Amino acid sequence: MPTLQIREAIREAMREEMVRDDKVFLMGEEVGHYQGAYKCSQGLLEQFGEKRVVDTPITETGFAGVGIGAAMCGLRPIIEFMTFNFSAVAFDQILNNAAKIHHMTGGQFSVPIVFRGPNAAAHMLGSTHSQAFDSFYAHIPGLKVVSVATPYDAKGLLKSAIRDPNPVIFFESELMYSVRGEVPEEEYLIPIGEADIKRPGDDVTLLCWGQSVPTALAAAELAQEHSDLSAEVIDLRTLRPLDTEAIIASVKKTNRVVIAEHGWPYGGVGAELVDRIQRLAFDWLDAPVARVCYDDIPFAYAENLEHLSIPQPEDVHAALRQVAYRD
């Protein structure tokens, strides 16, 4: 199988869907002539022209809204946020228009739109540019929320997101755009809403998504090696709707859970996971569920401080030991 970077997988997903359906178009800051701030859209302007690869001014509310309005007319916009940090100025469009219009119009209109771009901390960008929007958007009914960690998942899920008749938030990661992995040449789709066991295991269920997937996999490695603990690493892939079934099945097998989360703790996706797990598998839990999150602070620029604020494999390993009562 050929290997691709995540940015290439995303590009191929967009390209294939744009070839397949001429109602699909890409819009955002620097997506065209500049070839994308992170080069996800490289070559697309040349292939599809300015009509379908649309550079915008810095107007996140404006072009998010234009996307929603165009989707209501039957187009299939892919809106790139240069990073999701900048979606904060478009929050109302997502909360009140994208998520609600189908319901609010009694089903007369649908909003088949994808908002995509990098999310969560990158490297030393400071507090305003290092935020995870997972919890904000997963909280909102009417949206689907996807978060990808491999080229394979990125391509398969982005294609599904583009074809989805509902508004989809699609999280990528600046730090992971260059990660390589195998991607089949044939067309494939990955359904939204299915978690994926990235590493099977027996002793502890280790939940992760997006940037925390490599952290979790490294932690599972450490746990196997140093603590003789077998962690089952489940990549949620979709945050809304959650694949509760897959999660609970694993918990009922391992009886212990650690959540590795690139995001602030209060009311994070991990909090929701804990709630569901204790509700649906209370009698199976042998230890409190442990969460390893971002520090509950705005991020600092300084390298050492940023590093300390982000869950590292060692921190997750410690949590795995803790829920297994190894200390």
Place this chain on the structure above:
Amino acid sequence: MPTLQIREAIREAMREEMVRDDKVFLMGEEVGHYQGAYKCSQGLLEQFGEKRVVDTPITETGFAGVGIGAAMCGLRPIIEFMTFNFSAVAFDQILNNAAKIHHMTGGQFSVPIVFRGPNAAAHMLGSTHSQAFDSFYAHIPGLKVVSVATPYDAKGLLKSAIRDPNPVIFFESELMYSVRGEVPEEEYLIPIGEADIKRPGDDVTLLCWGQSVPTALAAAELAQEHSDLSAEVIDLRTLRPLDTEAIIASVKKTNRVVIAEHGWPYGGVGAELVDRIQRLAFDWLDAPVARVCYDDIPFAYAENLEHLSIPQPEDVHAALRQVAYRD
């Protein structure tokens, strides 16, 4: 003791603090000449003049930012959102400026500001006007978040919020502005960060805040009467920082918890509560924590649908019975 409506308690808190400190001012849509959309500011323009009671155009990002900028210069703005639904267009100002400036400037600047107004559903206002912003703001480090349910708490906590050197989100409720209660004539303050036992009990801990407080109290009544269950009703009053100590103390006594929540379920304040409770009182829990939340949907206008989407005393009573294994 005299009784006041919540709106009057809020007004008196603002009035007293404006008298005490001439750096305190009130700004928002219709707060002055119109006397406030919900009349919280009635009479303040007449008493303090246009300099300190400032009517704004519809520019939530603009006047939220003006408030933050003014606070950095040592003023003490109270920013009224006509409802918190309209804070969605000012989300970035709260997330990236109010919450971060103190940290981002290495402590050179502080942002002593209060954002206040009604939150969560009122009566039949439809999906865009019925949202609870609790989870969105409680998720953000750098903010304090308060939610009040009685005139006494409203006055004492708003005065503390106005004096607080940090940015405070202060949630009120359209439906509860006319609720009356005793308020002492002497000055008093209620510290931010302390929960309050609104009704002591032994069998189940019932957590609530804001609009769910009367629901919880009614449910506790039902539970006592019909199920012989004694619920300890704890009003969180502050959502960030949470009074974890008070909550855990109660849970260790009752061993059972129900959370009554006016807000969407996914990653709500209740999810955070569940996480902390299972982490800090795992061995004391005799049943999974139950949450009674809004339906996970945009709200409908129709009276019957809205009623069904909001936790009612009967629903909370059922949850109390459930965690006590009474069914």
Place this chain on the structure above:
Amino acid sequence: MDLPDKDAPLPETLSSAGKDETLHAYREMLRIRRFEETAARAYTRGKISGFLHLYIGQEAIAVGTSLAMQPGDRIVSTYRDHGFALAQGCDANACMAEMFGKKTGLVGGVGGSMHFFERDKGMWGGYAIVGNHIPIAAGHAFASKYLGDGAVTICFLGDGAVGIGPTHEGMTLAGLWDLPVVFVVENNRYSMGTPLERTLPAADITSRAPGYGMVGDRFTVEDPFQVRDRIGAAIRRAREESQPTLVEILTYRFRGHSMSDPAKYRGKGELEAFRASDPFERANRALLELHGMTEEQLEAIDDEVIAEMDAAAEFADQSPQPDPDYRFENIMIEGEG
């Protein structure tokens, strides 16, 4: 505020219109007015809840606009949306039932007064967050240009919506990309209780048009035909040249901002002066004075319209509430769709 001259002669656009078209436009304005009066009474009786914003006084704008539109064109409006829905031909029964929160409502009872939508009638909403529909309307126009469907989007906003960011961004994109859209500011002098001197740094809203690269057009509403012609020109500019226009129409609302607003903030004599130049009354005068109709004939029309609206209220009242599970419908579409 400059008050209108109550002794002004009938405007040329009105006096030169034929009897049939005058009668039609009059009747449409009358329908909106009686619909809203009926709704106001239902609100007072507790049959309608939430926010109810009346359009009374501004009817000529909705009616005139609809006269200028072609099939496929779209109206995007604020919460003050009843007039547009009726002018576009939405059924009064369904509109009234929507406000009663009933299953038979325009959107099944989920929207209420602020969220009227009927796609097939060109009624594309009904938005209640001030300004957030401007980018949406630009998006419809973007789609029209993309698809080459020739449709024009006409987007209404209030004078109070001019200062907010989403309005600015939507207009910036429309101007930059030459989108086939017409933005119409209905300047009714107030944003809730605030007169526009306290919300606008520059009184002439079309002074912003050059910054958006748009043509501006500003006028005081006189009658539906004047509106039809002026907005019609902008619609043509959109359809034929793909150029957006910023129209400002000076108008006045006779009721409070919403049902809970007693409107104590009006200047002395203001309401009376505007009433005396009410475009609806002018059309009435035109029918009497120019087209030889009698008071009795007009009363008979009024009776008919009142009967229509009473029937709508009755229909709404008798209609069932939505099924409890309807609230879970239309959240997520299954399948590829």
Place this chain on the structure above:
Amino acid sequence: MDLPDKDAPLPETLSSAGKDETLHAYREMLRIRRFEETAARAYTRGKISGFLHLYIGQEAIAVGTSLAMQPGDRIVSTYRDHGFALAQGCDANACMAEMFGKKTGLVGGVGGSMHFFERDKGMWGGYAIVGNHIPIAAGHAFASKYLGDGAVTICFLGDGAVGIGPTHEGMTLAGLWDLPVVFVVENNRYSMGTPLERTLPAADITSRAPGYGMVGDRFTVEDPFQVRDRIGAAIRRAREESQPTLVEILTYRFRGHSMSDPAKYRGKGELEAFRASDPFERANRALLELHGMTEEQLEAIDDEVIAEMDAAAEFADQSPQPDPDYRFENIMIEGEG
């Protein structure tokens, strides 16, 4: 794009300035340029991370503005903020250490390049979300008016920030409330890789001033004294009449948007043409041609400045990282404060 005339004579404002002031302004521009060149090298060597936006080419604006300011006045800027900090007298060591993420940095290493703040020097930041500092700056001006402290806030933004909502709202409020603020658009022709024809529906940004009820002033930067005079007039209008101004200065950046941008989007000959009319080079010429200085003298100054910046880099490099617990400081202030 209109390219500048490289054979233009020295501008009057520059040629009529005295030697001392010319030398001072030249030196300040040089300090900014050398500081940034040093930073760019440190970035390439991995000593500085994150985003690094260079101001090279625009220095005359920061230097000229500082010359027009009085103590207590405030600068509010974007992420492209080094020039303002240095011109306002922030210590080069602390600025460099901030970018190295060190304890000795201007804000202790938490901010990096995009978030320079030093209150006592009138350097009020350093904001990195495009446009969200416009309301903040209006807020500072609001406070000045409220407190009667006579201070003026000068707020910088890029040509790319004109279309975004927060900019519009902040300017609307400043215009409506007559706040003592000067908004300066540094129009360097590009918003990241996008030339302004593709971001602005109207090329003249000051065409928006009337809509905000502001005076507009638009000019091409020539030298720091011209900037001092033109911004000085706006500052006076703010201080004496409490009237905001919208200034647009046409300028050019010689580097890419940030360090990761190779700036391939420039037109042919564009960079060279702008280099030939670089205000910094002009000041150099003035010193040589009008004030009798020699190449050697200017080189000696350059050596001094380079030494200052090398020392700053060395200082930054040798400085310790912040204490691990520093990240938990300045989140919440205890007590009533």
